[in-house]
Amino acid sequence: MKAVVFHSLGNVSVDDVPNPLKLDDSIIVRVKAAAICATDLRIFRGERSAKENVILGHEFSGEIVNVGSNVKDFSVGDKVAVYPILADGKCEYCLKGFRNRCVSRKTLGIDVNGGFSEYFQPPPEMIRLGHIMKLPQNVLFEEAALLEPISTVINSLEKLQVGFGDNILIVGAGPMGLLHVMLSKLKGASNILVSDYVEDRLNIAKELGANYTINPGKEDFGERVKEFSKNFGGFNKAILTVGVAGIVEQLLDIIQPQGMISLFAGGGKAFTSIVDLNKIHYKELVLTATQNATSEQFRKAIGLLSSGSLNIKRLISHKFPLENALDALNLRSELKALKVLLIP
Ligand SMILES: [Zn+2]
Incomplete structure:
Protein backbone atom coordinates (compact mmCIF):
# COMPACT_ATOMS: atom_id res chain seq x y z
CA MET A 1 0.00 0.00 0.00
CA VAL A 139 -20.71 12.23 10.01
CA LEU A 140 -18.80 12.45 6.74
CA PHE A 141 -15.32 10.94 6.49
CA GLU A 142 -13.74 14.16 5.21
CA GLU A 143 -15.20 16.17 8.08
CA ALA A 144 -14.27 13.49 10.58
CA ALA A 145 -10.63 13.87 9.54
CA LEU A 146 -10.81 17.18 11.42
CA LEU A 147 -12.05 15.72 14.71
CA GLU A 148 -8.63 15.91 16.34
CA PRO A 149 -8.15 19.64 15.66
CA ILE A 150 -11.74 20.28 16.81
CA SER A 151 -11.02 18.39 20.03
CA THR A 152 -7.92 20.49 20.72
CA VAL A 153 -9.97 23.65 20.36
CA ILE A 154 -12.59 22.24 22.74
CA ASN A 155 -9.73 21.72 25.19
CA SER A 156 -8.54 25.29 24.64
CA LEU A 157 -11.96 26.88 25.17
CA GLU A 158 -12.83 24.69 28.15
CA LYS A 159 -9.60 25.67 29.88
CA LEU A 160 -10.45 29.35 29.34
CA GLN A 161 -14.07 28.72 30.37
CA VAL A 162 -15.28 30.66 27.36
CA GLY A 163 -18.94 31.54 27.52
CA PHE A 164 -21.55 34.29 27.54
CA GLY A 165 -20.16 37.74 28.01
CA ASP A 166 -16.63 36.99 26.89
CA ASN A 167 -14.81 39.23 24.46
CA ILE A 168 -12.04 37.19 22.87
CA LEU A 169 -8.99 38.11 20.88
CA ILE A 170 -7.81 35.28 18.65
CA VAL A 171 -4.31 35.73 17.26
CA GLY A 172 -3.98 33.94 13.91
CA ALA A 173 -6.71 33.04 11.41
CA GLY A 174 -5.26 29.80 10.14
CA PRO A 175 -7.35 26.64 10.50
CA MET A 176 -6.86 26.58 14.28
CA GLY A 177 -7.69 30.27 14.67
CA LEU A 178 -10.81 29.85 12.53
CA LEU A 179 -11.88 26.81 14.57
CA HIS A 180 -11.49 28.96 17.68
CA VAL A 181 -13.80 31.54 16.09
CA MET A 182 -16.46 28.96 15.26
CA LEU A 183 -16.39 27.22 18.62
CA SER A 184 -16.20 30.45 20.67
CA LYS A 185 -19.32 31.57 18.88
CA LEU A 186 -21.05 28.27 19.69
CA LYS A 187 -20.07 28.62 23.34
CA GLY A 188 -21.79 31.99 23.48
CA ALA A 189 -18.87 34.44 23.37
CA SER A 190 -20.09 38.01 22.94
CA ASN A 191 -17.50 39.50 20.60
CA ILE A 192 -14.59 38.03 18.72
CA LEU A 193 -11.58 39.96 17.48
CA VAL A 194 -9.19 38.18 15.10
CA SER A 195 -5.71 39.22 14.04
CA ASP A 196 -3.79 37.89 11.02
CA TYR A 197 -1.54 39.17 8.23
CA VAL A 198 -3.48 37.36 5.49
CA GLU A 199 -6.53 39.32 4.33
CA ASP A 200 -8.30 36.27 2.83
CA ARG A 201 -8.13 34.50 6.14
CA LEU A 202 -9.56 37.53 7.96
CA ASN A 203 -12.46 37.54 5.53
CA ILE A 204 -13.18 33.90 6.33
CA ALA A 205 -12.94 34.73 10.04
CA LYS A 206 -15.66 37.36 9.55
CA GLU A 207 -17.77 34.93 7.60
CA LEU A 208 -17.48 32.43 10.47
CA GLY A 209 -18.48 34.91 13.16
CA ALA A 210 -15.63 37.30 14.00
CA ASN A 211 -16.95 40.80 14.79
CA TYR A 212 -13.67 42.63 14.30
CA THR A 213 -10.48 41.85 12.45
CA ILE A 214 -7.00 43.36 12.53
CA ASN A 215 -4.31 43.07 9.88
CA PRO A 216 -1.17 44.22 11.76
CA GLY A 217 0.62 44.46 8.40
CA LYS A 218 -1.77 47.23 7.35
CA GLU A 219 -3.27 48.62 10.55
CA ASP A 220 -1.99 49.68 13.94
CA PHE A 221 -2.71 46.76 16.26
CA GLY A 222 -3.04 48.89 19.42
CA GLU A 223 -5.27 51.48 17.75
CA ARG A 224 -7.58 48.82 16.35
CA VAL A 225 -7.87 47.17 19.77
CA LYS A 226 -8.73 50.58 21.27
CA GLU A 227 -11.44 51.01 18.66
CA PHE A 228 -12.81 47.55 19.51
CA SER A 229 -12.69 48.39 23.23
CA LYS A 230 -14.61 51.63 22.69
CA ASN A 231 -17.41 49.64 21.11
CA PHE A 232 -17.36 46.50 23.20
CA GLY A 233 -15.52 47.29 26.43
CA GLY A 234 -12.17 45.57 25.92
CA PHE A 235 -11.38 41.89 25.76
CA ASN A 236 -10.93 39.56 28.69
CA LYS A 237 -9.56 36.47 26.95
CA ALA A 238 -6.83 36.04 24.34
CA ILE A 239 -5.64 32.95 22.53
CA LEU A 240 -2.44 32.65 20.51
CA THR A 241 -2.95 30.16 17.72
CA VAL A 242 0.42 31.06 16.21
CA GLY A 243 3.68 30.82 18.10
CA VAL A 244 4.68 34.48 18.03
CA ALA A 245 6.32 35.37 21.33
CA GLY A 246 6.49 39.14 20.78
CA ILE A 247 2.76 39.63 21.03
CA VAL A 248 2.51 38.26 24.59
CA GLU A 249 4.00 41.41 26.14
CA GLN A 250 1.59 43.53 24.11
CA LEU A 251 -1.37 41.39 25.21
CA LEU A 252 -0.40 41.77 28.86
CA ASP A 253 -0.71 45.55 28.35
CA ILE A 254 -4.04 45.63 26.59
CA ILE A 255 -6.07 42.76 28.08
CA GLN A 256 -8.56 43.64 30.81
CA PRO A 257 -7.67 43.02 34.48
CA GLN A 258 -8.40 39.42 35.54
CA GLY A 259 -8.13 38.40 31.90
CA MET A 260 -6.76 35.12 30.64
CA ILE A 261 -4.15 34.57 27.92
CA SER A 262 -3.64 31.09 26.51
CA LEU A 263 -0.75 29.82 24.42
CA PHE A 264 -2.48 27.35 22.13
CA ALA A 265 0.44 27.18 19.69
CA GLY A 266 4.03 26.35 20.44
CA GLY A 267 6.71 28.02 18.41
CA GLY A 268 10.04 26.24 18.45
CA LYS A 269 13.32 27.78 19.60
CA ALA A 270 12.34 31.37 18.89
CA PHE A 271 9.28 31.13 21.12
CA THR A 272 10.82 32.75 24.18
CA SER A 273 9.91 35.97 25.88
CA ILE A 274 10.91 38.16 28.78
CA VAL A 275 7.79 39.73 30.23
CA ASP A 276 7.22 42.17 33.05
CA LEU A 277 5.64 39.93 35.68
CA ASN A 278 4.21 43.01 37.41
CA LYS A 279 1.66 43.19 34.64
CA ILE A 280 0.43 39.73 35.51
CA HIS A 281 0.43 40.47 39.24
CA TYR A 282 -1.20 43.90 39.30
CA LYS A 283 -3.85 42.96 36.76
CA GLU A 284 -4.45 39.49 38.27
CA LEU A 285 -3.97 37.91 34.88
CA VAL A 286 -3.84 34.22 34.07
CA LEU A 287 -1.25 33.02 31.55
CA THR A 288 -1.97 29.43 30.57
CA ALA A 289 -1.81 26.92 27.70
CA THR A 290 -3.34 23.75 26.30
CA GLN A 291 -1.93 20.97 24.17
CA ASN A 292 -3.82 18.18 22.42
CA ALA A 293 -7.10 17.08 23.98
CA THR A 294 -8.45 14.43 26.31
CA SER A 295 -10.28 11.38 24.97
CA GLU A 296 -13.46 12.85 26.49
CA GLN A 297 -12.97 16.04 24.49
CA PHE A 298 -12.47 13.93 21.36
CA ARG A 299 -15.85 12.31 22.04
CA LYS A 300 -17.37 15.76 22.45
CA ALA A 301 -15.92 16.70 19.05
CA ILE A 302 -17.73 13.74 17.48
CA GLY A 303 -20.97 14.89 19.08
CA LEU A 304 -20.45 18.42 17.86
CA LEU A 305 -19.74 17.32 14.31
CA SER A 306 -22.74 15.02 14.34
CA SER A 307 -25.00 17.85 15.57
ZN1 LIG B 1 -0.78 7.25 31.50
Missing part, protein backbone atom coordinates in the same frame (compact mmCIF):
# COMPACT_ATOMS: atom_id res chain seq x y z
CA LYS A 2 1.00 3.66 -0.41
CA ALA A 3 2.03 5.54 2.73
CA VAL A 4 3.78 8.79 3.68
CA VAL A 5 6.89 7.69 5.56
CA PHE A 6 9.39 9.58 7.71
CA HIS A 7 12.95 8.31 7.19
CA SER A 8 15.25 10.83 8.83
CA LEU A 9 15.23 14.54 9.70
CA GLY A 10 13.80 16.35 6.67
CA ASN A 11 13.46 13.15 4.67
CA VAL A 12 9.81 12.20 4.04
CA SER A 13 8.57 10.27 1.00
CA VAL A 14 5.55 8.47 -0.40
CA ASP A 15 6.51 4.79 -0.37
CA ASP A 16 5.08 1.39 -1.13
CA VAL A 17 4.95 -0.45 2.19
CA PRO A 18 3.49 -3.86 3.07
CA ASN A 19 -0.23 -3.97 3.89
CA PRO A 20 -0.93 -4.64 7.58
CA LEU A 21 -1.28 -8.35 8.38
CA LYS A 22 -4.54 -9.52 9.94
CA LEU A 23 -4.11 -9.75 13.72
CA ASP A 24 -6.49 -11.52 16.15
CA ASP A 25 -6.26 -8.58 18.59
CA SER A 26 -6.61 -5.68 16.19
CA ILE A 27 -8.60 -4.28 13.31
CA ILE A 28 -7.73 -2.89 9.90
CA VAL A 29 -9.15 0.46 8.90
CA ARG A 30 -9.37 1.59 5.29
CA VAL A 31 -8.39 5.25 5.61
CA LYS A 32 -10.92 7.46 3.83
CA ALA A 33 -9.59 10.93 4.58
CA ALA A 34 -6.62 12.38 6.44
CA ALA A 35 -5.76 16.00 7.21
CA ILE A 36 -2.37 17.67 7.31
CA CYS A 37 -1.52 19.38 10.57
CA ALA A 38 1.21 21.85 11.56
CA THR A 39 3.09 18.99 13.27
CA ASP A 40 3.20 17.03 9.99
CA LEU A 41 4.55 20.17 8.31
CA ARG A 42 7.29 20.58 10.91
CA ILE A 43 8.34 16.98 10.35
CA PHE A 44 8.20 17.44 6.56
CA ARG A 45 10.34 20.59 6.72
CA GLY A 46 12.93 18.93 8.96
CA GLU A 47 12.08 21.08 11.97
CA ARG A 48 11.28 18.12 14.16
CA SER A 49 11.95 14.42 14.14
CA ALA A 50 9.82 11.27 14.40
CA LYS A 51 10.49 7.56 14.79
CA GLU A 52 12.45 6.13 11.88
CA ASN A 53 10.19 4.70 9.13
CA VAL A 54 7.01 5.75 10.90
CA ILE A 55 3.91 6.51 8.79
CA LEU A 56 2.91 10.14 9.38
CA GLY A 57 -0.55 11.53 10.12
CA HIS A 58 -2.71 11.75 13.23
CA GLU A 59 -5.88 13.35 11.84
CA PHE A 60 -7.91 10.80 9.91
CA SER A 61 -11.05 8.71 9.62
CA GLY A 62 -11.94 5.50 7.86
CA GLU A 63 -13.99 2.36 7.63
CA ILE A 64 -13.21 -0.97 9.26
CA VAL A 65 -12.42 -3.68 6.71
CA ASN A 66 -11.14 -6.44 8.99
CA VAL A 67 -11.87 -7.39 12.60
CA GLY A 68 -9.60 -9.79 14.50
CA SER A 69 -11.24 -12.81 16.15
CA ASN A 70 -10.54 -11.48 19.66
CA VAL A 71 -12.03 -8.05 19.00
CA LYS A 72 -15.65 -7.92 20.10
CA ASP A 73 -16.70 -4.28 19.90
CA PHE A 74 -16.33 -3.61 16.19
CA SER A 75 -17.73 -4.91 12.92
CA VAL A 76 -16.64 -4.68 9.32
CA GLY A 77 -18.19 -1.53 7.85
CA ASP A 78 -18.04 0.57 11.04
CA LYS A 79 -17.08 4.20 10.44
CA VAL A 80 -14.36 5.24 12.87
CA ALA A 81 -12.08 8.06 13.90
CA VAL A 82 -8.98 7.66 16.04
CA TYR A 83 -8.05 9.53 19.21
CA PRO A 84 -4.40 9.59 18.19
CA ILE A 85 -2.70 9.11 21.53
CA LEU A 86 -1.41 5.85 22.91
CA ALA A 87 -1.54 5.96 26.71
CA ASP A 88 -0.82 3.43 29.44
CA GLY A 89 -4.25 4.05 31.00
CA LYS A 90 -2.85 3.71 34.54
CA CYS A 91 -0.55 6.61 35.33
CA GLU A 92 -1.60 9.52 37.51
CA TYR A 93 -2.65 11.62 34.51
CA CYS A 94 -4.53 8.82 32.77
CA LEU A 95 -6.46 8.10 35.96
CA LYS A 96 -7.37 11.78 36.21
CA GLY A 97 -8.75 11.62 32.67
CA PHE A 98 -5.85 13.40 30.95
CA ARG A 99 -4.55 10.76 28.57
CA ASN A 100 -2.99 13.55 26.53
CA ARG A 101 -0.59 14.00 29.45
CA CYS A 102 0.13 10.29 30.00
CA VAL A 103 3.69 9.83 31.30
CA SER A 104 4.32 7.17 28.66
CA ARG A 105 2.36 8.87 25.91
CA LYS A 106 3.03 7.96 22.31
CA THR A 107 1.49 9.85 19.41
CA LEU A 108 0.29 8.44 16.12
CA GLY A 109 2.24 9.69 13.16
CA ILE A 110 5.26 10.48 15.34
CA ASP A 111 6.03 7.45 17.54
CA VAL A 112 3.55 4.93 16.11
CA ASN A 113 2.29 4.46 12.52
CA GLY A 114 -0.38 7.02 11.69
CA GLY A 115 -3.02 7.48 9.02
CA PHE A 116 -1.30 8.86 5.91
CA SER A 117 -1.71 5.44 4.31
CA GLU A 118 -4.30 3.31 2.60
CA TYR A 119 -4.78 1.09 5.64
CA PHE A 120 -4.29 1.74 9.33
CA GLN A 121 -3.91 -0.90 12.00
CA PRO A 122 -4.04 0.34 15.60
CA PRO A 123 -1.85 -1.24 18.25
CA PRO A 124 -4.23 -3.58 20.18
CA GLU A 125 -3.95 -1.50 23.38
CA MET A 126 -5.46 1.41 21.49
CA ILE A 127 -8.63 -0.63 20.98
CA ARG A 128 -8.68 -1.64 24.65
CA LEU A 129 -8.31 2.00 25.69
CA GLY A 130 -11.34 2.97 23.61
CA HIS A 131 -9.32 5.29 21.39
CA ILE A 132 -10.88 3.92 18.22
CA MET A 133 -14.23 5.67 18.23
CA LYS A 134 -17.28 4.81 16.16
CA LEU A 135 -18.85 7.62 14.18
CA PRO A 136 -22.56 8.28 13.74
CA GLN A 137 -23.70 7.59 10.17
CA ASN A 138 -24.35 11.26 9.43
CA GLY A 308 -24.42 19.68 12.29
CA SER A 309 -23.77 23.01 14.03
CA LEU A 310 -20.20 23.36 12.73
CA ASN A 311 -19.52 24.58 9.20
CA ILE A 312 -16.39 22.45 9.12
CA LYS A 313 -16.37 22.15 5.31
CA ARG A 314 -15.40 25.83 5.13
CA LEU A 315 -12.00 24.93 6.57
CA ILE A 316 -11.15 22.34 3.92
CA SER A 317 -9.41 24.21 1.11
CA HIS A 318 -7.74 21.43 -0.87
CA LYS A 319 -7.85 17.68 -1.44
CA PHE A 320 -5.04 15.58 -2.88
CA PRO A 321 -4.72 11.90 -3.66
CA LEU A 322 -2.39 10.22 -1.16
CA GLU A 323 0.31 9.62 -3.78
CA ASN A 324 0.60 13.41 -4.21
CA ALA A 325 1.12 13.95 -0.47
CA LEU A 326 4.39 15.85 -0.98
CA ASP A 327 2.63 18.40 -3.21
CA ALA A 328 -0.04 18.68 -0.54
CA LEU A 329 2.58 19.28 2.16
CA ASN A 330 4.26 21.94 0.03
CA LEU A 331 0.96 23.66 -0.62
CA ARG A 332 -0.02 23.58 3.05
CA SER A 333 3.23 25.44 3.79
CA GLU A 334 1.84 28.39 1.84
CA LEU A 335 -0.54 30.58 3.75
CA LYS A 336 -3.28 30.43 1.14
CA ALA A 337 -4.26 26.89 2.09
CA LEU A 338 -6.39 26.05 5.10
CA LYS A 339 -6.91 22.37 5.88
CA VAL A 340 -5.49 20.14 3.16
CA LEU A 341 -6.88 16.61 2.95
CA LEU A 342 -5.20 13.50 1.65
CA ILE A 343 -7.59 11.00 0.12
CA PRO A 344 -6.01 7.52 -0.02
